[in-house]
Amino acid sequence: MDSIPMRPMSDYLRDCISRYPQLSSCEKDMERAHGAIAASFRNGGKLLTCGNGGSASDAGHIMGELMKSFRAKRRVDENVRKVLGDVADGLQGALPTISLPDFISINTAYANDNDPYYCFAQLVYGLGNVGDSLLCISTSGNAKNINIAASVAKAKGISVIGLTGVNGGDLAPRCDICIKAPETVTHKIQELHLPIYHTLCLMLEQTFFGE
Numbered sequence: 001m002d003s004i005p006m007r008p009m010s011d012y013l014r015d016c017i018s019r020y021p022q023l024s025s026c027e028k029d030m031e032r033a034h035g036a037i038a039a040s041f042r043n044g045g046k047l048l049t050c051g052n053g054g055s056a057s058d059a060g061h062i063m064g065e066l067m068k069s070f071r072a073k074r075r076v077d078e079n080v081r082k083v084l085g086d087v088a089d090g091l092q093g094a095l096p097t098i099s100l101p102d103f104i105s106i107n108t109a110y111a112n113d114n115d116p117y118y119c120f121a122q123l124v125y126g127l128g129n130v131g132d133s134l135l136c137i138s139t140s141g142n143a144k145n146i147n148i149a150a151s152v153a154k155a156k157g158i159s160v161i162g163l164t165g166v167n168g169g170d171l172a173p174r175c176d177i178c179i180k181a182p183e184t185v186t187h188k189i190q191e192l193h194l195p196i197y198h199t200l201c202l203m204l205e206q207t208f209f210g211e
Helices: 009-019 021-040 055-067 076-090 104-111 116-127 144-155 186-209
Strands: 047-051 096-100 133-137 159-164 178-179
Touching: 009 021, 009 186, 021 047, 021 133, 021 178, 021 186, 047 055, 047 144, 047 186, 055 096, 055 133, 055 186, 096 133, 104 116, 116 144, 133 144, 144 159, 159 186
Parallel strands: 047 096, 047 133, 133 159, 159 178
Antiparallel strands: none
């Protein structure tokens, strides 16, 4: 992959707002979300993502953008390169991100044996640590399993970031930061979630791998 010249971080957000003017209401919360997630990565933490249905796909999409090169060529840590030599040429810098819906075996096992609404909460409890971040995606903000996961995260000292529709639902008060896409209909909210999280991923990549 050829290196693509990186723009200043703020340009990504500016570009997003110019293409989706309705997201101007989300600008400050997007900046805050970037800051919170960046702080987690900078301090050795990770990002957990969760959602249902289309939002589950979004959770995995975010992991895909952060765990490998998105726009920039990401160099591997020089200490790792010294050990691996040419093997390191096949690797890319990664920002540690875990999509909770992708854990099919544990999620179905827990849902079969216990209360299915606690699947994501169990993963947050087992995988999350103080200083991590949890990105909860729910168009209504009222998904019970997402709200339980957010509550467990708060109890563990994990920053909670919500990505919802304009009302925020029950999730908003459980979040440290809630990005509320200014729509009320599910598919229209989801259409705005994509540029929001793509922009966050670009900003994070610029922060950690930009020239």
